[in-house]
């Protein structure tokens with residue numbers, strides 16, 4: 001009996017033409033829909049948005065067609081219409097008026113992101129608000145934390161000038177996370193690849209009675225050329241050097257699993273792989289190795305390439321963008337951060 005089942009299984013997976021004709025299941029839209037393995041919907045996407053101080057401002061981002069920097073009032077308006085088309089979650093990046101060496105605007109309770117969170121929550125209380133947590137948008141040097149500088153506190157003469165100091169940055173990450181949580185952030189998303197960032201933020205939040213606020217960790221974030229357009233969008237290019245001393249080497253896959261394991265151990269609720277399409281293998285490996293929800297970030301360069309090729313008439317934007325997003329989900333993402341979020345509503349209607 002069991003031999004027969006085995007034989008049948010073997011036949012069904014290996015039988016050759018003409019017994020098996022794969023095209024039978026591709027003949028009509030109805031049958032293709034029934035056998036489709038991966039489906040994208042608005043429930044899968046998180047919309048990353050850029051917010052800046054002011055009133056009635058929408059400044060288009062040249063390198064990211066269709067994306068803008070918004071003042072909080074206009075951001076809320078935009079989100080209100082997107083909520084009507086099914087958007088449930090937004091990720092916020094702040095562009096402050098004022099930058100300094102420590103990025104102190106990031107922990108200002110009335111800074112741009114806390115103000116935007118309060119505006120969103122009072123207009124759209126059900127919208128999930130995830131707050132990107134890093135210092136590069138807030139520091140005058142454009143790096144993701146405290147920099148080793150001779151006449152400043154924390155100076156370490158054993159390290160070169162300009163080195164990103166890890167542990168002093170942790171304390172500031174905790175402080176800023178509390179400010180964002182106080183404003184109503186549902187999740188904090190540390191993105192700086194600072195060692196210990198998840199643990200430091202978890203304990204800072206817990207000590208301030210924000211144990212209900214989650215952490216989405218940019219666990220495997222690579223030092224990628226695909227972030228180019230984002231630098232314009234967030235006005236945050238590093239003023240010297242690059243981020244390869246803290247973000248991961250694009251060549252390393254096993255290291256991504258170590259990074260993720262550490263963030264899981266420190267208390268991450270969701271782990272992220274960033275960028276998405278050039279790292280689908282990493283995404284698949286992270287999905288297989290951990291039971292936590294996994295996010296993938298389709299970054300500005302991925303978005304800009306599709307937009308640019310489509311603007312030339314070389315590819316069909318809708319089709320290629322959906323194909324990319326489907327690939328990211330098929331590789332294992334439970335949720336996708338994408339600038340195409342508003343379009344997904346139209347494409348999946």
Ligand SMILES: [Zn+2]
Nearest residue numbers: 134135136144
């Ligand atoms: Zn950063």
